[in-house]
Amino acid sequence: MxxxxxxxxxxxxxxxxxxxxxxxxxxxxxxxxxxxxxxxxxxxxxxxxxxxxYGPSLTSTIGKAAIVILVMFSYPLQVHPCRASIDAVSRWRPNRRRSNDNGSPAFSPPPKAARPDNMGEVRFATITAAILVASYIIAMTVSSLSKVLAYVGSTGSTSISFILPGLFYYKISSPDSSLHQRLLKEDDDEESEEDGGGGGQEEHGLLGGRGLKSGVGRRRLVRKLSLALAIYGMVVMVVCLVTNTLFVVAH
Structure with a gap:
């Protein structure tokens, strides 16, 4: 996306x-x-x-050749984001938050986007070689495609569908997050533009206060639901891994 x-x-x-x-x-x-x-x-x-x-025939041979071409050209496309992700994860370091004198975290605007660090040749070759060797060992060791798909579905699908979306929203919606403060400001600006002009300032202020309270309550509820979604995904991942290990791989 x-x-x-x-x-x-x-x-x-x-x-x-x-x-x-x-x-x-x-x-x-x-x-x-x-x-x-x-x-x-x-x-x-x-x-x-x-x-x-399918038995040996012209159509089955064409199908097998098409699969060979598919794997040959799709493998580099899969290695490219995998290498970039491994490089980004290995470079990640936790940010230290500054705090006020009273100990509460201070709000600071998001830092300016730094120039992306280009991957060095040695690092590029090392990560690529590790991916190639690991995938080759897995391909030569595992004989059943269903076993690979079982573990990929247990880990990758649950992470993409449940765990990561829940954790992303839970992190972004944190009151201490600078991104959350910026999103709230953008929402307030949009609401003010939609409700701008006209009189009835007292009525508008009363409705605005009620809307603010309802909006805060809704955000808190959605934040709790996002955490519940991530926990649910972790439970599903563990259950699927145990099930695949006991039933799919064992047989």
Whole structure:
């Protein structure tokens, strides 16, 4: 999503939503088509790799060649963000917050965006080699694709769907977060522009006070729900890992 927002010409909410729906819709249609054709051809005896079920023929050879091309060109595309993520995580250091004289954290504007540090050649080669060696060892050790997908789904899917979104919102919505203060200011500016002009200042102030209280209560509730979502994702991850280890991998 970050790459799409940076690259798309019109990154409005409507446009990005249309892109997401179109991409997921096309992918879902292809997956459903392959699933239906595989079931119609082999029933319950279809294997993890549907191409392996077909005998030697021109069409199956073309399908296998297409899979080879897919893996050959998609692997570098997967290594690129993986290398960037490993580099960013290894460079991360916790920020020390300044505090007032009374001990409470002081609000400070977000720092200016520093110039991104380019990855050195030695660091680039080291991270890339580690990814290649690790993936090669896994590929040569594991013989069943379903086992790999089971662990990827248990860890990656739960993290993307439940854990990370909950933690992101819980972190951003913290009252001590400078980003949270800036978002609140932007919301207040938008509300003031929408309600601007006209009289009834006393009535507007009364309604504004009620809206402020309801808004604060809603934000607190959503913040608690985001933490609950992250905890729920961690529980699902543990349950899935234990289940996959006892049932999928053991058999």
């Amino acid at each position: 970050f790459s799409i927002l940076n690259e798309i010409g019109n990154n409005s909410h409507f446009r990005t939503t249309a892109v997401v729906i179109a991409s997921i819709g096309v992918s879902g249609f292809i997956y459903i088509l392959v699933a239906i054709t595989g079931y119609l051809s082999f029933g319950n005896t279809v294997s993890d790799n549907i191409v392996a079920n």
